[in-house]
Amino acid sequence: MPKVYIDPGHGGTDPGAVGNGLQEKALTLDISLQLRNILLANWAVDVRMSRTTDITRSLAYRTDDANAWGANLLVSVHINSGGGTGFESYRYPTSDAATVNLHNALHPRVIGGMRTIGGVTDRGLKTANFHMLRESAMPAVLTENLFIDSVADSNLLRRADFITATARGHAEGIAAYLGLSAPNPPTFSTIVDNTTAGRFTASTNWGTSSYSAQRYGADYRFANPTLASDSAWFKVNIPAAGNYRVEVRHPADPGYNSSAPHVVVTASGNRTVNVDQRSSGGVWRSLGTFGLAAGDRNLVAVSRWTSSTGYVVADAVRVTRV
Numbered sequence: 001m002p003k004v005y006i007d008p009g010h011g012g013t014d015p016g017a018v019g020n021g022l023q024e025k026a027l028t029l030d031i032s033l034q035l036r037n038i039l040l041a042n043w044a045v046d047v048r049m050s051r052t053t054d055i056t057r058s059l060a061y062r063t064d065d066a067n068a069w070g071a072n073l074l075v076s077v078h079i080n081s082g083g084g085t086g087f088e089s090y091r092y093p094t095s096d097a098a099t100v101n102l103h104n105a106l107h108p109r110v111i112g113g114m115r116t117i118g119g120v121t122d123r124g125l126k127t128a129n130f131h132m133l134r135e136s137a138m139p140a141v142l143t144e145n146l147f148i149d150s151v152a153d154s155n156l157l158r159r160a161d162f163i164t165a166t167a168r169g170h171a172e173g174i175a176a177y178l179g180l181s182a183p184n185p186p187t188f189s190t191i192v193d194n195t196t197a198g199r200f201t202a203s204t205n206w207g208t209s210s211y212s213a214q215r216y217g218a219d220y221r222f223a224n225p226t227l228a229s230d231s232a233w234f235k236v237n238i239p240a241a242g243n244y245r246v247e248v249r250h251p252a253d254p255g256y257n258s259s260a261p262h263v264v265v266t267a268s269g270n271r272t273v274n275v276d277q278r279s280s281g282g283v284w285r286s287l288g289t290f291g292l293a294a295g296d297r298n299l300v301a302v303s304r305w306t307s308s309t310g311y312v313v314a315d316a317v318r319v320t321r322v
């Protein structure tokens, strides 16, 4: 198995750069731990890290450790400072072809990941005589992931979905360099029923019924339409920023609503899809594919706010990574 060495910059008594209430050492560790987890979850690789907690490591320790382990590549993760904005990455000035390949694979995928969340300036691929690049015996790249002293950059660095997207970009770059295939598709799929503990909320205006045999699970919830939202919410834990297919299931009945509003909380705002609940009952129906941010949140609402007549029904939601 390829051996991937991940070096979260700084740590312990060395906070690295600080600014806007953030510390470089914490951000580099957060990105690096997620990078490790994404790599191990998706590809057959070995991963070793220079640190997995907030401890002090010398630069010599880091490169000695990577060299002794016989890593096939090294990625050192840092946050920039000093009055700038954006992403840049470094290799040693007299690198071999393999290092150039790693650099070329990594850089665009990291910035591509970042740009799924927000606008990021591409400062380009650079060279520098850094210890981590000079003293490592394998292809090595150092990434400078935005500027901690930029207000705009720090606002991105504060977002969990941005950190995850940055880690995923690193992982995809490493996988591409190693010639590993795209991540295994069945990465994530989950169903939330109206009875799933802690994952469904609705006001007492929503009745409970097991009338229709098309129901998912034991029962479903229903309410009269009204010109107020009073939504029933399905809460879903999205493991990583990305594209997901969102489906709903409901029993159908001629007396149900012809235009029941379903609201999906996407990474770029709320999207409303109206569902005709008079037909297509008892099967999964796609609301579409949406870019979703990572995190556990109320994700899909069934709203009562419609001028169409007939009960609006909330039964089950399925979310699948695509």
Ligand SMILES: [Zn+2]
Pocket: 009, 010, 016, 017, 024, 078, 079
């Ligand atoms: Zn640093």
